[in-house]
Each structure stands twice: as C-alpha cells, then as structure tokens.
Amino acid sequence: xxxxxxxxxxxxxxxxxxxxxxxxxxxxxxxxxxxxxxxxxxxxxxxxxxxxxxxxxxxxxxxxxxxxxxxxxxxxxxxxxxxxxxxxxxxxxxxxxxxxxxxxxxxxxxxxxxxxxxxxxxxxxxxxxxxxxxxxxxxxxxxxxxxxxxxxxxxxxx
Amino acid sequence: xxxxxxxxxxxxxxxxxxxxxxxxxxxxxxxxxxxxxxxxxxxxxxxxxxxxxxxxxxxxxxxxxxxxxxxxxxxxxxxxxxxxxxxxxxxxxxxxxxxxxxxxxxxxxxxxxxxxxxxxxxxxxxxxxxxxxxxxxxxxxxxxxxxxxxxxxxxxxxxxxxxxxxxxxxxxxxxxxxxxxxxxxxxxxxxxxxxxxxxxxxxxxxxxxxxxxxxxxxxxxxxxxxxxxxxxxxxxxxxxxxxxxxxxxxxxxxxxxxxxxxxxxxxxxxxxxxxxxxxxxxxxxxxxxxxxxxxxxxxxxxxxxxxxxxxxxxxxxxxxxxxxxxxxxxxxxxxxxxxxxxxxxxxxxxxxxxxxxxxxxxxxxxxxxxxxxxxxxxxxxxxxxxxxxxxxxxxxxxxxxxxxxxxxxxxxxxxxxxxxxxxxxxxxxxxxxxxxxxxxxxxxxxxxxxxxxxxxxxxxxxxxxxxxxxxxxxxxxxxxxxxxxxxxxxxxxxxxxxxxxxxxxxxxxxxxxxxxxxxxxxxxxxxxxxxxxxxxxxxxxxxxxxxxxxxxxxxxxxxxxxxxxxxxxxxxxxxxxxxxxxxxxxxxxxxxxxxxxxxxxxxxxxxxxxxxxxxxxxxxxxxxxxxxxxxxxxxxxxxxxxxxxxxxxxxxxxxxxxxxxxxxxxxxxxxxxxxxxxxxxxxxxxxxxxxxxxxxxxxxxxxxxxxxxxxxxxxxxxxxxxxxxxxxxxxxxxxxxxxxxxxxxxx
Amino acid sequence: xxxxxxxxxxxxxxxxxxxxxxxxxxxxxxxxxxxxxxxxxxxxxxxxxxxxxxxxxxxxxxxxxxxxxxxxxxxxxxxxx
Numbered sequence: 012x013x014x015x016x017x018x019x020x021x022x023x024x025x026x027x028x029x030x031x032x033x034x035x036x037x038x039x040x041x042x043x044x045x046x047x048x049x050x051x052x053x054x055x056x057x058x059x060x061x062x063x064x065x066x067x068x069x070x071x072x073x074x075x076x077x078x079x080x081x082x083x084x085x086x087x088x089x090x091x092x093x094x095x096x097x098x099x100x101x102x103x104x105x106x107x108x109x110x111x112x113x114x115x116x117x118x119x120x121x122x123x124x125x126x127x128x129x130x131x132x133x134x135x136x137x138x139x140x141x142x143x144x145x146x147x148x149x150x151x152x153x154x155x156x157x158x159x160x161x162x163x164x165x166x167x168x169x
Numbered sequence: 170x171x172x173x174x175x176x177x178x179x180x181x182x183x184x185x186x187x188x189x190x191x192x193x194x195x196x197x198x199x200x201x202x203x204x205x206x207x208x209x210x211x212x213x214x215x216x217x218x219x220x221x222x223x224x225x226x227x228x229x230x231x232x233x234x235x236x237x238x239x240x241x242x243x244x245x246x247x248x249x250x251x252x253x254x255x256x257x258x259x260x261x262x263x264x265x266x267x268x269x270x271x272x273x274x275x276x277x278x279x280x281x282x283x284x285x286x287x288x289x290x291x292x293x294x295x296x297x298x299x300x301x302x303x304x305x306x307x308x309x310x311x312x313x314x315x316x317x318x319x320x321x322x323x324x325x326x327x328x329x330x331x332x333x334x335x336x337x338x339x340x341x342x343x344x345x346x347x348x349x350x351x352x353x354x355x356x357x358x359x360x361x362x363x364x365x366x367x368x369x370x371x372x373x374x375x376x377x378x379x380x381x382x383x384x385x386x387x388x389x390x391x392x393x394x395x396x397x398x399x400x401x402x403x404x405x406x407x408x409x410x411x412x413x414x415x416x417x418x419x420x421x422x423x424x425x426x427x428x429x430x431x432x433x434x435x436x437x438x439x440x441x442x443x444x445x446x447x448x449x450x451x452x453x454x455x456x457x458x459x460x461x462x463x464x465x466x467x468x469x470x471x472x473x474x475x476x477x478x479x480x481x482x483x484x485x486x487x488x489x490x491x492x493x494x495x496x497x498x499x500x501x502x503x504x505x506x507x508x509x510x511x512x513x514x515x516x517x518x519x520x521x522x523x524x525x526x527x528x529x530x531x532x533x534x535x536x537x538x539x540x541x542x543x544x545x546x547x548x549x550x551x552x553x554x555x556x557x558x559x560x561x562x563x564x565x566x567x568x569x570x571x572x573x574x575x576x577x578x579x580x581x582x583x584x585x586x587x588x589x590x591x592x593x594x595x596x597x598x599x600x601x602x603x604x605x606x607x608x609x610x611x612x613x614x615x616x617x618x619x620x621x622x623x624x625x626x627x628x629x630x631x632x633x634x635x636x637x638x639x640x641x642x643x644x645x646x647x648x649x650x651x652x653x654x655x656x657x658x659x660x661x662x663x664x665x666x667x668x669x670x671x672x673x674x675x676x677x678x679x680x681x682x683x684x685x686x687x688x689x690x691x692x693x694x695x696x697x698x699x700x701x702x703x704x705x706x707x708x709x710x711x712x713x714x715x716x717x718x719x720x721x722x723x724x725x726x727x728x729x730x731x732x733x734x735x736x737x738x739x740x741x742x743x744x745x746x747x748x749x750x751x752x753x754x755x756x757x758x759x760x761x762x763x764x765x766x767x768x769x770x771x772x773x774x775x776x777x778x779x780x781x782x783x784x785x786x787x788x789x790x791x792x793x794x795x796x797x798x799x800x801x802x803x804x805x806x807x808x809x810x811x812x813x814x815x816x817x818x819x820x821x822x823x824x825x826x827x828x829x830x831x832x833x834x835x836x837x838x839x840x841x842x843x844x845x846x847x848x849x850x851x852x853x854x855x856x857x858x859x860x861x862x863x864x865x866x867x868x869x870x871x872x873x874x875x876x877x878x879x880x881x882x883x884x885x886x887x888x889x890x891x892x893x894x895x896x897x898x899x900x901x902x903x904x905x906x907x908x909x910x911x912x913x914x915x916x
Numbered sequence: 917x918x919x920x921x922x923x924x925x926x927x928x929x930x931x932x933x934x935x936x937x938x939x940x941x942x943x944x945x946x947x948x949x950x951x952x953x954x955x956x957x958x959x960x961x962x963x964x965x966x967x968x969x970x971x972x973x974x975x976x977x978x979x980x981x982x983x984x985x986x987x988x989x990x991x992x993x994x995x996x997x
Contacts, residue, residue, distance in 0.1 A: 055842065427997075532997035577923075
C-alpha cells in the first residue's frame with residue numbers, strides 16, 4: 012500500500028508525516044510523532060483512552076484514520092498545559108486524587124476539557140453522561156466527577 | 170517479625186492528602202507505560218492464537234512466514250525450554266501452547282517483523298495443523314465423570330478416586346459437626362449459586378519491550394505488578410541466570426491481580442533472542458480478554474441454619490471453582506474466606522478446582538473470596554428476610570471477634586468487624602427512607618491481606634533531601650504513601666522525599682504488588698530504613714559534638730542531645746548533618762530488607778440502595794456506602810480510592826460483567842462493548858467511611874486496603890435487588906435479561 | 917510438644933487426625949517433623965503452606981519461635997491480587 016503524505020496542525024504546531032491508508036490517527040500520533048499521551052485501551056472506540064479533539068470535536072483517535080488529519084487542527088493531552096502551567100483540570104485531577112493508575116487520565120482530561128468548553132456549568136449527571144465513553148477501572152469515577160466540577164467552578168471564576 | 174510493632178503517636182504528615190509525586194507526569198501524558206517505550210532497531214512482535222477451544226497441535230509450518238521479507242523471527246513452544254518446576258511450566262505453557270491448544274485464544278506461535286503490517290501478514294502464513302478435540306467450558310459439566318478431559322494427570326493426591334480427571338484439587342476447612350447445628354436451627358436454607366468469570370479489566374493491555382543481546386544479557390521493559398517475579402518466571406523459561414535479565418517495570422495502567430504473572434514477556438524475549446534485535450509486543454483488547462487472566466467461574470451450594478432470633482447454628486458450603494485450563498488453588502482461599510466473618514460452632518466448606526477449556530485464571534482482588542462470600546451472604550440475607558430480622562443486627566449477633574475460632578482454623582486476635590458493622594448501622598445511609606420499588610442490601614466482606622518480601626534503600630542527599638528506592642510498581646498512589654512515611658519518620662517535609670521504583674538489578678527481591686501489601690509491608694521497610702539512616706545521623710552528630718552516640722536522639726528532623734547530661738548543643742538538622750556527610754565519614758543511607766508478616770485480616774461492610782426497572786430488568790444503583798478498617802490511612806484519598814474502585818468493580822461483577830462462551834467453546838464477548846464494565850453514568854457517588862483501628866503488626870498501625878472492597882458488593886447488590894424486585898437471583902451477573910427472566914418467572 | 921491443627925482434607929494424610937502433636941521450637945522444625953512423621957503431608961508442605969501462630973498468619977518465616985502452649989494452624993500457602 013502506498014503511503015499518504017499528510018500536513019496537519021497538532022496542539023498549534025505544524026506537522027507533516029507519511030502514513031499508510033489504513034493507519035489510525037492514534038498509531039500516527041504514538042508511533043510516528045512520539046505523542047504517546049493518547050493511549051490504546053481497546054482499538055475499537057469503547058474505552059476513550061485515545062481521546063483527542065479533531066477540529067474541536069472530541070473523537071477516539073483509534074477510529075480516525077491518519078489520513079483524515081490532513082488540514083485539520085488536532086489537540087492532544089500534550090497540548091493541554093501551557094508550558095509548565097497546568098490546566099485547571101490537570102491541577103484538580105492531582106489535588107482530588109482523581110487518578111490511580113493514570114492510564115485513562117489523558118483521555119478523560121481531553122474529554123472533560125471538551126465538555127467544559129461546551130458547557131461550563133454541567134450537572135454531575137451531565138459530567139457522568141459526557142464521560143460515559145471514557146472507561147476508568149481504578150477510581151469508580153467518584154473523584155473524577157469531583158475534580159471536573161472543581162475545575163469547572165474555578166474556570167467559571169466561582 | 171515481632172508483632173508489637175505499633176506504638177501510638179501523633180502524626181504530622183501521615184494522614185494528610187498530599188499531591189502524589191507522579192501526578193504531573195500522569196496528567197500531562199509524560200508518564201511512560203508499557204506500550205510507550207521504543208528501542209533502536211525495534212521489531213514488532215505478534216502472536217498467533219488458537220481458534221479452537223481444545224485441539225491437538227499436529228504440526229506448525231513456519232517456513233512461509235519466515236520467508237516473508239521483513240520477518241526476522243518466528244517461534245513456537247519448541248523455542249522455549251521446558252522448566253522443571255510445575256508451576257513455572259504451567260505459566261510457560263500458557264504463554265505458548267505445547268502439544269495442545271487448551272482454550273480459544275491460546276498462543277501457538279509468534280513472529281517478529283519490521284512493522285506491524287508485516288507481522289500480521291506473517292501470522293497468516295503460519296500453517297497450524299489442528300486436530301479439534303471435544304471441549305468443556307462449564308464447571309458443572311467439566312466435573313462430571315465422562316466430561317472431555319482438558320489435561321490428564323493433574324490431580325493432586327487429595328482428590329478422591331473416581332472423580333473426573335478435570336478435578337485437580339480438593340480441600341476441606343471448618344470445625345464442629347454441621348449436622349448437630351442444623352438440628353438446632355429453626356430454619357435451614359439451601360441454595361445453589363453460580364458466578365461468571367470476570368476480567369480484571371485494566372485499561373492498559375499487556376505490553377513489553379524485550380532486548381536480548383548476543384552475549385546472553387537481556388533487558389525487559391514491561392507493565393507488571395512485580396518486576397522481580399517477572400524475572401523469576403522469564404529467567405526460568407529462557408534458561409537464563411537471574412543476574413543476566415534486568416526487568417524494569419513501566420508505569421502500570423491497572424492490574425488488580427491480573428498483572429502478577431507473564432503472558433507475552435517470555436515470547437518477546439525468545440523472539441528477540443532469535444532475531445538479535447529488540448522486540449515489542451502489545452496485546453490487543455481481544456487478546457487481553459481471550460488469553461489473560463479472568464477470575465474463576467464458580468458453582469456453589471450453600472446450606473445455613475438459623476434460629477428464629479437470628480443465631481446461625483451451622484453453615485456448609487460446597488465450592489466448585491474453575492481456574493481454566495490449568496490447576497489453580499483459588500478455591501482454597503474461597504473455602505477459608507466463605508464464613509470468616511462469623512463466629513460459628515459448626516462450619517464446613519468443601520472445595521474442588523476443575524479444569525475447563527478457558528484461559529488460565531489470574532488473581533483478581535481478594536482471589537476466591539468474592540464468590541464464596543456472595544453465596545454465603547445471600548443465604549444469610551434470605552434467612553433475615555424469612556424471620557423479619559434486621560440484616561445488620563443478625564450479622565452483629567454472629568460476628569467474629571477476638572477469641573472466635575475462625576472458620577479456617579486460627580483463633581482471631583483483635584479484629585475490626587464489629588466496629589465496622591456498628592459504623593454501618595449508625596450511618597445515616599442505613600436509616601434513610603426508601604421509596605417504593607427501591608431496595609437496600611448489605612453484605613460483609615473479608616480478606617486475609619499479606620505482607621511479603623520488601624527491600625527499601627533510603628539515601629540522604631547532601632542538600633538534605635531524600636531518595637527512597639523501592640521495588641513495587643505504583644498502582645494507585647503508593648509512592649505518595651511511601652514518601653509520606655519516610656518524611657514522617659525523618660521529620661522533614663514530604664516534598665523533600667522522592668520515591669522511585671527500582672529495576673531488578675538495583676535492589677533486592679520484592680514480592681509482587683498484591684495481597685494489599687505495599688503500603689503495609691513496603692511502608693514498614695521504609696520506616697525501618699529511615700530509622701537506620703537516623704541512627705547514622707545521630708552518630709555523625711555525636712562525633713561532631715564529641716559525645717557518645719547513645720547520648721543523641723532524633724527529634725523533629727534533627728539530632729538533639731538526649732537529656733541534660735548529654736551536654737548542651739543546639740539541634741543539628743538533617744540538612745546540616747547531610748551537608749557535612751563527606752567530612753564526617755561519607756554518604757549517609759539506610760536500608761531495610763525483610764519478609765513481613767502480621768498484615769492482619771481485613772473486614773468491610775457495604776450498603777447499597779437500588780431500583781430494578783421491571784420493564785427492562787436493569788438495576789440502577791442509587792446510593793452506595795463502603796465501611797472499611799484501614800488501620801491508619803496514610804493517604805486518605807487513595808484509601809478511599811481503593812474502597813471506591815473495589816466497590817465499583819464489584820458492582821460490575823454483580824450486574825453486568827461475564828465471560829460468555831458459545832457452544833463452540835469460543836469467547837463471544839472479547840471487547841469492552843460486549844463485556845460491559847461500569848461507566849460513569851451507571852453510578853452514584855461512592856461514599857466511604859474509613860475506620861482506623863491500629864494494626865499491631867505495623868509501626869504506624871497500617872492495614873492493607875486494596876482487596877477487601879471488591880468482596881461485599883456482589884451479595885450487597887443481590888440482596889438489594891431481592892428487596893427491590895422481590896426476586897432472589899442465585900446467579901451472577903444479574904444482567905437485565907436474567908433479571909427480566911426471573912421477574913417473568915416470578916409472575 | 918506443639919499441637920498443630922490441620923485443615924480437613926489433610927486428615928487422610930495424618931492417620932485421620934485433624935490435630936497432631938510434634939516436637940518443635942520453630943516453624944522450620946515443625947514442618948520438618950510433620951513431613952517426617954506423616955509422609956502423606958510432605959507433598960503439600962513442599963507445594964507450600966502458611967502457618968498461623970496465635971491468630972497471626974505467616975507465609976514463610978522458618979525461625980519464628982513457637983511456645984508449647986501456642987495455637988498453631990497449618991493453612992494452604994496463599995496469595996492475593
């Protein structure tokens with residue numbers, strides 16, 4: 012299979028890469044661009060560990076082809092902090108002990124950020140339904156919900 | 170190991186909710202997990218798996234695969250040694266089938282190629298000549314004489330003659346004469362239960378990177394709960410000396426017991442040896458479900474007698490567990506745990522392990538206990554319903570306490586069950602009103618907890634900071650807890666301590682991160698290592714002051730003269746002593762190596778409210794509270810996290826999770842879409858109540874908390890469903906179709 | 917002499933008894949004497965056992981001292997998750 016040249020923007024930076032037609036965006040990020048923050052938990056869009064945004068839309072990067080990144084704006088966990096300044100969600104996840112093993116954390120943070128951009132004041136139930144596509148096996152979600160709400164409150168200036 | 174370790178003290182840092190040291194790495198994507206490592210010249214390894222539940226492997230033709238450009242190595246079981254040790258041989262045979270494929274998904278061959286596409290293409294070129302054999306995946310079928318035999322000749326000497334060759338072990342525990350107790354009961358209830366095999370469901374699939382050099386030295390990077398045990402297994406399988414294999418544990422994306430053994434690591438090492446290049450293997454989720462450790466599947470008969478005022482007169486359990494295609498001792502732990510919460514005059518449990526054509530069982534949080542205790546707690550609840558008695562009062566009336574001869578033999582020392590039950594009883598959750606159609610269930614849980622081999626080195630840096638080196642992968646915040654204990658003992662701020670997890674060449678042997686052991690046992694070793702460093706620092710201060718070392722003591726992070734007779738010197742802080750360490754005798758460090766016992770058994774009580782939708786059969790969890798004794802909660806947030814996480818895994822087990830096998834013996838739901846673990850929208854907040862009854866076996870009173878939390882949810886949910894829907898299910902999971910069927914049957 | 921309680925299924929290997937007495941000052945001696953006196957127990961001891969001493973469970977610890985009046989219970993070797 013002939014490789015496809017792709018030009019894209021990731022976390023505001025220009026990237027160019029070659030990928031196979033059947034290669035997923037997740038594999039491109041991890042294996043070609045060394046952006047290993049997105050994780051593969053299932054490869055079938057069931058666990059959300061590979062969550063990124065593509066042109067502002069939350070997607071499972073394991074269900075997107077690398078070639079679809081052509082001309083797109085992609086955001087990954089690597090772009091969430093501003094230099095050494097953590098995003099409020101990242102800070103509150105640490106402060107609320109919202110991670111144990113941490114493998115689902117990048118995907119959950121990307122998904123939660125996407126939620127708060129659309130809905131700055133979600134109810135607990137809205138957070139739970141928005142994050143229903145992100146599996147966490149360690150925490151029982153309790154502290155994740157609390158951390159998202161604490162970050163949301165801070166970002167609202169509450 | 171003396172068991173009067175505990176001394177009462179006021180803690181300054183232990184018990185606070187500090188930020189974990191690996192937090193930033195894990196919220197920024199910087200943390201390196203199993204699949205995140207690369208090496209120059211790295212090849213991609215992939216594994217060919219049996220499509221048959223049970224088949225003789227007549228031959229494996231690999232030449233076409235080997236001839237494919239880009240393929241650098243192909244291996245089968247012929248490329249691995251045959252270890253003498255039976256346990257290790259089973260581990261190896263599970264990694265790569267020898268002679269027979271024993272379950273759907275059993276590895277039969279593997280390739281290493283320059284990229285994943287080539288590796289996948291090569292797998293298709295491997296020709297395996299299978300002779301399919303009759304298979305059996307159900308424990309009740311497999312135990313019958315005449316059932317297809319999974320492996321011949323595996324029965325231990327304790328199996329009675331005349332049983333199916335699939336029965337590999339038998340155990341019996343208990344005391345008294347149950348028949349006498351049953352004769353005194355006002356009501357006896359006998360029920361049969363079944364529980365499905367469930368998977369630990371860690372989100373990170375198994376992954377490793379092996380590099381075997383031509384001089385016989387090898388490095389292995391992998392996600393594991395125990396790098397030292399990985400070294401033990403892999404060096405035996407590869408025929409290597411332990412010193413030649415260095416295993417580094419990556420950050421680990423969940424384990425829950427499932428990463429206490431090896432699956433792909435020896436395969437990657439063998440491929441690397443043959444190819445002469447580093448080989449990385451990452452499992453797919455499908456492979457994780459089909460070929461790594463689920464729990465045992467079970468079938469159980471329980472008989473309990475009770476007087477009308479709620480006294481249990483006798484209990485008996487027959488437990489049939491299947492740990493898949495290999496012998497497994499988990500039923501022994503189920504048999505010991507089944508009635509452990511109760512003070513019984515007459516109790517007996519009988520256990521059998523039965524081979525089936527399923528993947529080899531791997532440990533999962535309190536292995537063996539959730540199933541047996543689910544069955545026992547369900548029958549006790551039904552007896553409470555029969556007599557109209559309060560379920561907590563009945564449990565209090567029968568609760569095991571100090572002096573109780575436990576159902577597994579020993580007489581209990583001080584234990585915390587009564588305090589835990591009383592905390593549950595007086596909690597607002599227990600008396601909160603329920604609406605029509607809602608039901609409340611409770612259950613007790615029990616687990617043994619373990620200690621084990623632990624090594625800690627603690628280095629005092631010249632700037633007054635501390636490096637702690639320990640050997641247990643941090644699966645839920647243990648580096649924070651260990652740093653806290655080191656800081657507490659040394660009397661310095663938490664953020665001056667950095668704890669790292671060492672590879673196998675950097676430290677002595679550490680047991681696996683399992684058995685709820687790390688905060689307890691590694692914490693104990695850390696405290697002792699700190700004390701060793703403190704002794705040295707006191708010696709250095711004594712030299713500087715020109716007094717006897719015995720005349721110096723350690724207080725609030727500094728050496729001080731011990732009493733007025735020692736002389737008058739201002740306190741010398743850790744940083745001040747460290748700064749002149751080169752001049753006073755050299756670098757200062759403390760270390761401690763020990764095999765810790767005295768973990769102390771653990772009890773928990775859970776309360777859950779549910780509502781069963783009678784049209785769909787779906788169960789909604791409305792409210793949940795966990796009560797558990799932590800001895801001393803070193804980092805309360807992560808103690809709560811263990812309790813919440815265990816509870817939710819138990820909720821999944823109770824309501825949805827199961828391995829479903831077809832008539833063809835193949836696993837039908839090897840993915841998260843069809844094997845449904847709880848998602849955020851399924852759940853309420855999980856409230857926690859931490860009790861702190863100091864454990865006499867630990868200097869700070871710490872008790873492990875990792876496993877007990879998964880034990881009570883199974884029965885708590887079942888008991889709640891019975892009170893919500895008026896139906897008593899005796900099979901897990903209580904999935905919507907099963908509940909609907911029971912509702913329809915109940916008319 | 918130390919009294920050792922065995923679990924039920926070991927009865928057949930110990931002349932039908934679930935409590936036996938051996939001369940031992942520590943776990944190592946206890947296991948050695950048990951295996952010597954009741955050869956049927958030897959396979960299980962070799963596979964691994966835990967011992968409970970006055971209610972506290974030990975998994976190895978050969979040299980743990982046993983007083984003659986101590987409660988000693990033999991248990992299977994156990995592991996966690």
